Amino acid sequence: MNSNPKNKNYEYFDHTADVGLYIYGSHFENLIENAGKAFTDTVSDVSCIDPQISVEFLLKKDSPEKMIHHFLNELIYFLDTRQLLLSHFMITKVKEGYMVQAKGDVFNPLEHPFKTAIKAITHHQLQVETYHSGLKATVVFDL
Amino acid sequence: MKIEKINDWMWRIPKEGDMRVDGIVFASERMMKDLREDMCLQQICNVAMLPGILSHSLGMPDIHWGYGFPIGGVAAFDEREGVVSPGGVGYDINCGVRLLKTKLTLEEIRPRLKDLVSTFFSKIPTGIGAHHPFKLKKEDQLQILAKGAAWAIEKSFGFERDLDHIEEKGCIPGADPHLISERALERGRDQLGTLGSGNHFVELGYVDEIYDLETAHILGLEKNTVTIIIHTGSRGLGHQTCEDFLGHMENANRKYKIKLPDPQLACAPLRSEEGKSYLAAMAAAANFAFANRQMITHLIRESLSDFFQRSFNDLGIEGVYDVCHNIAKFEEHVMNGKNRRVCVHRKGATRAFGPHHPQLPKTYREIGQPVLIPGDMGRYSFVLAGNSKAEQLTFGSSCHGAGRLMSRNQAKRTLKGRNLEAELAHEGIIVRATSRSTITEEAPLAYKDVQEVVEVVAQAGISRKIARLRPLGVIKG
Numbered sequence: 001m002n003s004n005p006k007n008k009n010y011e012y013f014d015h016t017a018d019v020g021l022y023i024y025g026s027h028f029e030n031l032i033e034n035a036g037k038a039f040t041d042t043v044s045d046v047s048c049i050d051p052q053i054s055v056e057f058l059l060k061k062d063s064p065e066k067m068i069h070h071f072l073n074e075l076i077y078f079l080d081t082r083q084l085l086l087s088h089f090m091i092t093k094v095k096e097g098y099m100v101q102a103k104g105d106v107f108n109p110l111e112h113p114f115k116t117a118i119k120a121i122t123h124h125q126l127q128v129e130t131y132h133s134g135l136k137a138t139v140v141f142d143l
Numbered sequence: 144m145k146i147e148k149i150n151d152w153m154w155r156i157p158k159e160g161d162m163r164v165d166g167i168v169f170a171s172e173r174m175m176k177d178l179r180e181d182m183c184l185q186q187i188c189n190v191a192m193l194p195g196i197l198s199h200s201l202g203m204p205d206i207h208w209g210y211g212f213p214i215g216g217v218a219a220f221d222e223r224e225g226v227v228s229p230g231g232v233g234y235d236i237n238c239g240v241r242l243l244k245t246k247l248t249l250e251e252i253r254p255r256l257k258d259l260v261s262t263f264f265s266k267i268p269t270g271i272g273a274h275h276p277f278k279l280k281k282e283d284q285l286q287i288l289a290k291g292a293a294w295a296i297e298k299s300f301g302f303e304r305d306l307d308h309i310e311e312k313g314c315i316p317g318a319d320p321h322l323i324s325e326r327a328l329e330r331g332r333d334q335l336g337t338l339g340s341g342n343h344f345v346e347l348g349y350v351d352e353i354y355d356l357e358t359a360h361i362l363g364l365e366k367n368t369v370t371i372i373i374h375t376g377s378r379g380l381g382h383q384t385c386e387d388f389l390g391h392m393e394n395a396n397r398k399y400k401i402k403l404p405d406p407q408l409a410c411a412p413l414r415s416e417e418g419k420s421y422l423a424a425m426a427a428a429a430n431f432a433f434a435n436r437q438m439i440t441h442l443i444r445e446s447l448s449d450f451f452q453r454s455f456n457d458l459g460i461e462g463v464y465d466v467c468h469n470i471a472k473f474e475e476h477v478m479n480g481k482n483r484r485v486c487v488h489r490k491g492a493t494r495a496f497g498p499h500h501p502q503l504p505k506t507y508r509e510i511g512q513p514v515l516i517p518g519d520m521g522r523y524s525f526v527l528a529g530n531s532k533a534e535q536l537t538f539g540s541s542c543h544g545a546g547r548l549m550s551r552n553q554a555k556r557t558l559k560g561r562n563l564e565a566e567l568a569h570e571g572i573i574v575r576a577t578s579r580s581t582i583t584e585e586a587p588l589a590y591k592d593v594q595e596v597v598e599v600v601a602q603a604g605i606s607r608k609i610a611r612l613r614p615l616g617v618i619k620g
Binding site for chain 1: 207214326332334339340407548
């Protein structure tokens with residue numbers, strides 16, 4: 001689901017050294033879900049991933065920008081430490097913030113294309129704003 | 144913004160508003176035309192507003208826009224009144240370059256180039272999930288963070304003499320491994336001895352031109368001899384350390400009431416606990432990067448030895464030098480005739496001490512510090528030497544590389560339909576990469592011409608040209 005006239009979950013914008021993304025969502029949970037797919041599509045290809053392995057983590061209540069930043073940092077953590085490519089996300093609002101249940105698979109060069117590694121989620125231009133009837137996030141990945 | 148020409152190679156941005164010092168940019172007239180449209184000049188002005196900045200906010204000729212500090216930015220701060228900023232170092236702490244020389248010649252490896260590059264590609268871990276055969280335990284990690292390249296030597300991944308030809312002898316003093324977070328340790332645990340991806344590479348090349356015969360001889364560089372460049376940094380451990388401390392610095396800014404023109408310049412006073420902690424953690428992460436390049440050096444030695452069935456000594460695989468491109472450290476510099484201890488930030492810039500500097504190894508005291516400037520994978524790289532003029536003008540600093548000209552997406556659009564690997568092979572350059580996208584994104588046309596960058600530092604007198612290297616084979620993640 002998305003909520004923008006371009007009918008996209010995310011799109012890249014030009015950035016000299018790294019990668020900039022606009023991510024769209026009908027509401028915050030959907031925005032997070034699409035941010036996850038955008039991340040994994042930047043590293044590999046979401047459509048090639050068989051969601052066999054589950055992980056769960058809490059996004060503590062904070063500003064939308066800090067929560068999206070934290071979420072994407074968790075994906076970097078799982079990628080670096082367990083080589084996990086996460087492709088499916090269920091986000092549930094809880095008292096402390098949002099509970100993320102994510103599924104994916106361990107990177108296998110025979111099954112998953114490798115496009116690029118992501119070093120960090122920068123704070124540059126980091127923003128979550130209302131956009132048409134939904135939300136739009138701007139994030140820049142350091143490659 | 145007012146820009147004044149000092150000479151053909153140096154430009155001043157006079158201080159105005161909240162700037163505490165002038166900005167100085169090293170660039171040619173032609174480069175300056177493009178830079179006037181780039182936000183990096185505003186970033187030089189922003190850095191000039193930070194407390195305790197000394198002399199000038201500097202931009203090297205490969206300057207381009209970064210996060211907070213520009214890439215190609217140099218700034219030194221007073222040890223009592225100044226600040227330290229993780230943004231002035233970058234996410235990839237001690238991303239840097241090591242140059243190896245060999246006794247192999249171009250004629251020897253040309254007929255077997257493709258197989259040799261394939262050997263390197265199979266032996267040097269690149270991309271996701273690739274790791275070095277050596278399994279680290281937690282106590283090893285803490286030792287690496289404390290000792291840097293020396294740890295690798297102790298474990299027989301190299302020789303004692305390798306340390307002489309590494310900046311800071313491969314270990315930044317004052318590192319505190321216990322300041323590295325558990326998350327950073329976890330991210331780095333399987334990454335020691337790995338290349339990474341993006342603009343990191345191992346490049347097999349040869350000495351194609353010598354500009355200073357005497358200095359090249361001291362460095363052991365002879366025309367048509369084979370060289371290897373390693374470009375990588377502190378991997379996930381360093382990236383996470385930067386991220387961890389960016390958070391602490393945000394709090395420090397509020398605590399010490401530091402007014403910032405850009406939140407990405409988040410910093411803390413050098414005297415503060417936060418400032419000292421960052422420097423100690425940064426040093427630990429930097430030591431991981433030194434150890435990383437040492438481990439990769441050993442993999443290269445083993446690969447070449449197995450391939451040619453000759454010993455390391457016979458092949459003469461030795462370090463020329465190893466430099467940091469992203470670092471902040473205390474150094475002594477002469478200001479107004481007096482020795483002064485300052486904290487120099489170099490983000491996408493290289494230390495370039497001149498002859499007789501006490502920090503240089505004895506073998507290089509007469510010639511100055513080697514300054515290694517990698518170009519793109521299709522053209523050339525340069526070996527320079529530092530001059531004492533750099534110590535007067537730039538806190539002993541010089542450029543670090545070519546700098547990007549176009550975005551990754553733009554590179555992909557421009558090269559659509561072209562087979563870059565085949566084009567480079569046609570020119571005698573073999574490229575192997577874990578990711579096909581990376582080859583396109585890192586295409587030569589995506590980068591500025593490093594020759595132009597080097598010309599500026601040479602003409603400005605902060606470094607001098609010693610040799611030019613040409614690529615033969617490139618490994619990327």
